[in-house]
Amino acid sequence: MEITYINRTNENIDSWKPLFRKIAASAENVLQLPDDYEISVTFVRSVTIHRINRDYRGIDRPTDVISFAARDGLDAMVAEEEKDLGDIFINIDYARRQAKEYGHSYRREIGFLFTHGLLHCLGYDHMTPEDEKEMNRLQDQILDPLVKRK
Numbered sequence: 001m002e003i004t005y006i007n008r009t010n011e012n013i014d015s016w017k018p019l020f021r022k023i024a025a026s027a028e029n030v031l032q033l034p035d036d037y038e039i040s041v042t043f044v045r046s047v048t049i050h051r052i053n054r055d056y057r058g059i060d061r062p063t064d065v066i067s068f069a070a071r072d073g074l075d076a077m078v079a080e081e082e083k084d085l086g087d088i089f090i091n092i093d094y095a096r097r098q099a100k101e102y103g104h105s106y107r108r109e110i111g112f113l114f115t116h117g118l119l120h121c122l123g124y125d126h127m128t129p130e131d132e133k134e135m136n137r138l139q140d141q142i143l144d145p146l147v148k149r150k
Contacts, residue, residue: 001021001024001025001027001028001033001035001036001037001038001039002036002037002038002039003017003020003021003024003038003039003040003041004038004039004040004041005017005020005040005041005042005043006040006041006042006043007042007043008042008043008044008045008048009043009044009045009092011043011092013043016043016110016114019107019110019111019114019146019147020041020111020114022146023111023114023115023118023142023143023146024039024118026142026143026145026146027115027118027119027122027142030138030141030142031122031138033122036083037083037084037085038083038084038085039084039085039086039087039088039118039121040086040087040088041087041088041089041090041114041117042087042088042089042090043090043092044089044090044091044092045091045092045093046062046091046093046094047062048089048091049062049063049066049089049091049094050062050063052066052089053066056068062091062093062094063091063094064090064091064094064095064098064113065088065089065090065091065094065113065114065116065117066088066089066117067086067087067088067089067116067117067118067120067121068086068087068121069085069086069120069121069122069123070084070085070086070087070121071085071086071121071123085118085121085122086121087121088113088114088117088118088120088121089117090110090113090114090117091113092110095109095110095113096109103150104149104150105147107147108143108147108148108149111143111146111147112139112143115139115142115143116135116139119135119138119139119142124138
């Protein structure tokens with residue numbers, strides 16, 4: 001999977017690139033995906049993601065991660081040929097806070113947010129209890145071997 005990185009923060013994001021490549025490879029293995037997909041990930045702060053959430057989702061508050069799946073709304077044949085999965089926006093402010101709140105590392109939280117966003121871009125969701133259970137199972141299966149919870 002080709003990952004494009006965009007940094008709209010003052011944080012050095014180079015340390016996340018090897019982890020994201022490992023997560024992408026794990027997702028390809030777990031989900032039996034081809035390795036020629038593309039995705040972009042943008043690191044932002046709360047102010048920026050708040051604006052994105054308000055303008056594109058109609059929710060007037062910041063959040064931890066937002067995904068825009070490129071294949072949403074495409075018919076099955078076109079979606080199958082589409083290599084661009086979409087865009088993930090990760091809020092580093094929320095990631096730091098949630099890592100402390102959940103009692104795990106900042107690395108685990110950043111990895112979780114990328115994995116969560118990637119699954120959304122692949123068409124997974126958590127709107128029903130069954131879908132949430134499946135998405136949680138996949139997140140754990142993809143991420144747990146790479147970054148432990150505690």
